[in-house]
Amino acid sequence: MASLLLWVLIPPLLGFIILGLLGRTLPRSAILTVAWGTVALSFLFALSAFLSLLGVHPDSQRVSDASVYTWAIAGDLQVHFGLLLDPLSATMLLVITGVGLLIHIYSAGYMADDPGFWRFFSYMNFFIFAMTLLVSADNLLFLLVGWGLVGLASFLLIGFWYQRPAATAAARKALVINVIGDFGLMLAIFLLFKHLNTVDYGYGGPNCIPGTSGYGVLTAASCQQLGSLVSLAIPLLLFVACAAKSAQLPLYMWLPDAMEGPTPVSALIHAATMVTAGVYLVARTHVLFTLSPYALPIVGAIGGLTALFAATIALTQLDIKRVLAYSTISQLGYMFMGESAGSYSAGIFHLTTHAYFKALLFLGAGAVIHALGGEQDMREMGGLRYRMRITFWTFLIAVLAISGIPPFAGFWSKDDILGALLTQATSVGGAVRYLYYGLWGLGVLTAGLTALYMFRLFYGIFMGSYRGAGPLKHGHAGSDEEEEEEEEEVITAAGRRRRGESALYEIYEAPAVMTVPLVILAILSTIGGLVGSFALFNYSRWQPLNTFLEPVLGSAPEGNLPLLWLSTGASLIFALLGLLIAWRRYGQGFVYKESRNPFYRLAYNKYYVDEIGVALLINPLLWLGRQASALLEGGLLDGGSRLVGRAFSLLSAAGRRLQTGYVRNYALAILIGVVLIILYYVVRG
């Protein structure tokens, strides 16, 4: 059954190879056939894998592991490339290939005028391959392979418009921070391997005998005694990787910069799928996170702080994609909070709904950017509801979903997380419970902030009157070098560009190839939450997602009803409050005011984290390199070796003096020698 997954992996890989080698020569229709076709095939295979899993009873048997080939055997080091099909990987695969397919379709419209059309789709196919590899690998090593390859895909796609300095700088930053994550993941793998002698996940209940089927890090960890230090180090190192990939504090800096990539990339990689790999990894290896009592609270604390931190930055940003980027960081923090409360399925649930509505938000923003010819600044927008009806309505649905307004998808999943946090706070003892109370408070507060900044964005784009000057003429594709000059030309030719209502009529709704994915995602964002739990209505028999994931993730602690309602009520009140404030301030249209408030400046400048990082980490490292290069390498080692050479040549110069070639000099030397010898014997007696 798991071998079915091989067919999920192969089509996008083939698509990447075909497009990479031949894409330049292929016509557009052929490029799209390959790009869409391979992802569609992948989706169909993922769907059939999912259905075949559903057909297995009882639930605990829903796991299948197939070894594809032996990667390496050396001594006792044995690694196989294997695929694991279980409810978790099936869910992830459906989300990746499903949302991936929609975004591939959308991209045909968004990237239509780009000269790198074929290159774009070949990278996108590569990403789908890498991401499906990441979630379907049956051991940590191939998870790491996928982990590295998605980082590469992200690097290539962020830097897609490679002529833009900002894009290439962002791409490099993203990959370097990803490698920091790889570093953590590798050390975690080494540590696990050292103590357990395997990197396979293992499955099928505790099986403590090495080498037997089903023995792996997840099963062995439960029955092997690891020291308390090791059992804390493993989850923390894993979490370093998660924090880098999922943009958590303090490794989040790359994600806002990653918005330099084309918008469909932001939707697919930096919102819906790749950045959630960290959430997946915590869920997949949750057994390891429970080994130490400190691991999950630390995960929760970082997630909670990130959620709030990013939300405050999102409040002040003017670039619509950056608002969404910070919002993604914040929502990822939410998912980690949910997982830290032991409710892994809540984390995965929020991952799923977030994939729908955040992809929708990005694609909607992309439609706006497309219509405005590349404009991303909110100050140049407004009033677009008249010209972009479909985008307007679908964006509204997404905003309602992310703000947690019932009955949209985000409400259910956010509610699950908050409920789990409050349940955890009331059920655990000791000081940890204050942490969970605090996290719950952070979550509720962030819910309010989320509604506030999302509606600020929504009003800024669609409501009020139009503040811009019509679409920029040069389009959003940044790969032609004449970009800068062209813009000036437009302005000088037309004198001052027209502003306001009349310019609005130059703006058109996106083509159907872009709006159809928007509508489908809007439907998913509306009803996608219904696969969650109805525990709130005291009807716990309906929780299909939780039940499906239970064999892998275990069951979440049951909460009591009044508590859940308290949590729901509080978060709803805060969300509505946020909505209200946004309506009061921005309902009549977004007005940008320079604020001197120091807190505002701090948030607007992203708390200067980038600058601090450069000052504290990068500059000292460069200084070290420069010193080593100048003093040690150039001075001591190289200079030293030249000094030795110099010494020898001086010595030989001195020696050369002796060898004059004149017989009289030699005769003198012989004479002196004879005299000295005679003297020696005379003195000795």
Add this chain to the structure above:
Amino acid sequence: MIFAYDLTWILLLPTLGGVLAMVAPVRLSRWLALAFSAATLALSLWIFLRIAVATGYHFGSVTDPKADPASIDVVQLPWIQFQLGSVTFRIDYYLGVDGLSLPLVILNALLTMLAVIGGWEKPRVKEYMALLLLLEAGVMGVFMALDLLLFFLFWEVELAPMFLLIGIWGSETLKHGMPGRIYSAWKFLLYTFFGSIFMLAGILLVYFQAGQNTASLPVLMQHLLPASTGVTVPLLGVTMGSQLLAFLLVFVAFAVKIPMFPLHTWLPDAHTDAPTEVSVILAGVLLKMGAYGLIRICLGLFPDGLQQFAPLLVVLAVINILYGAAICLVQKDMKRLVAYSSVSHMGVILLGVAAAAMAIHTSNPDVAHFGTAALMGATVQMISHGLITSLLFFCVGVIYDRAHTREIEIFGGVAKRMPLWATLFTFAGLASLGLPGLAGFVAEYMVFTSSYRIWPVPTAIAVFTMILTAAYLLWMLKRVLFGPFNLRWNWLPDASWREAIPLVTLAAFIVLVGVYPGFLLDVIVPALHHLLPVATTALGR
């Protein structure tokens, strides 16, 4: 007859090719060089296939007296033999290939052929081709010699062509008052010679201490030097085990070649001043001579010595890795950057060997088994570093041939004009930074995962260096290939077919080793398995 053995022809084909390329007219000499280098490659592949088919992909070990003769290829003929009083002096013409050396022989043949293609349009092309082929013959000898004195002979043979190649075709940039090519050629020669002297002393020490009247490696491996009984070093007055002493002497030569900190400074100079193809051979094969010697001779003959030295070797390995990367961060010349990245990556081999040496010491069978994995990783790193760094040097060479500069800062957005080249250069950079799924990752993973069991902290530092590696390689790629297009480079043509052949070939091998390393590991494992148990029994005494 000596000519009846195919190993003889592995030496003879490039030598003949070199001579013919020299005497033939210019038009012919390139094709002759290509034909003879291709023939050498074909012959080495044929030996590989013959063994693979005959034994069902079971490669043996030349130092294992019980090895299946079909699984290895050996030739042993008496060469020099004379008696001086009580001392019998004997050197054999003793060559052999097994799972450890055959991949390196093939790598050498492959890279030389690619270098011939790469240097097609050099000035004074006849001499260039001739020297490249003679260099190949010398290096082949090093990888195949099983008699220590013969090994030493080939070790020195390789110096002359390399010295001339750098000294004649190198760059004219002034360095310390003389043309860089002269300076760097001398530096290369002197450093290597410095090491060789110690190696000769070490080999003679082994020869006379063992008292077997032969320098045959397999025989000496049966009669290891005593580890505990000491010799006092004359001038220093230090007493140490004779195995450790012999190890240290021989190791100096290998350390220079690898190159190990602080004996590495010849490398960046040699690389920056050598022409492209020579850099490729230098990084791809010549550095591997040191690593090969470390594994074949030091681990085989001086397991205890190596082990006593291992804790220090780890420190040196980590310094190599970290120091090379730190220097890379501030390099301004592409080739110099790649050269220092070599220093960093060769440190991984040292780490692997050190871990393997420690592993055989322990009575813990669990750790002992991962010695093989560490050594395996070190060996794979030889191959993958050979492939990846060669690709990087070829790529740098392509742009240097056009722009006549390698200054990172003055390029920008070149990917626009040279998409094929840019793709391959990016690929090489990613492979070098250890992207999972490519060759470099396999080796590093195997070394690190094994060495972590013995030295967690040094390994963690080494793994941390990955981040620096990513930083400097991506910085270079970003500055050269991406960013705003510098119109000054508008005339640059993309890589030609001739230039693309080496690039694509190497890239294909890098993917193959990365995705399916099994085919390589299965070749190497038996040779290493034999090497480590010998060492273990030696310690058991």
